[in-house]
Amino acid sequence: MSIQRIMVPVSFAPSCKKAFGMAATLAGAFGAKLYVVNVYKTLTRFFYNIGGAIFDEELRFERQKRLEDLSQFVQTELEKLSLSIPVEEVEVVDGDNATDTILKVAKEKNIDLIVLGHHEELKLEHYLFGRNINRIVDRAPCGVLVTRSTEYAKALEFEEAA
Numbered sequence: 001m002s003i004q005r006i007m008v009p010v011s012f013a014p015s016c017k018k019a020f021g022m023a024a025t026l027a028g029a030f031g032a033k034l035y036v037v038n039v040y041k042t043l044t045r046f047f048y049n050i051g052g053a054i055f056d057e058e059l060r061f062e063r064q065k066r067l068e069d070l071s072q073f074v075q076t077e078l079e080k081l082s083l084s085i086p087v088e089e090v091e092v093v094d095g096d097n098a099t100d101t102i103l104k105v106a107k108e109k110n111i112d113l114i115v116l117g118h119h120e121e122l123k124l125e126h127y128l129f130g131r132n133i134n135r136i137v138d139r140a141p142c143g144v145l146v147t148r149s150t151e152y153a154k155a156l157e158f159e160e161a162a
Contacts, residue, residue, distance in 0.1 A: 007035040007111040015117030018147045023115035033088035038070050039098045067092045099135040107141050118148035
């Protein structure tokens, strides 16, 4: 199996930093192209659209700000990692559902590996509907690598030792 295209979805949660670091390191090791994606939920846009043209400019500004934040995140994390790898694409993608949008982008870009950060925080919606991460692993058209934070792993080791 050849890994030529690696995608890392970034939601700006703490776990995304570790996932980005892993994705960037692997991209450097394999000489793969790195795709960084952020999902901009269209439900938010729907509520803005209720206000009509008044909110259009705010919506464009918010989307542009998100893209700038994402680009800054990529640059900062690459500097921290002392990596000089080419990033193929940094993109904010519109989507109603993060899982479906990530899977759609993976298929469209012919991604070979998706790197995800595991969020340790459990919410009621996770119990009711499941986690995005589980749905992506189940339905991905490619390999999926899941990272989890060191703190969470250490806490599990402590609990198992007790």
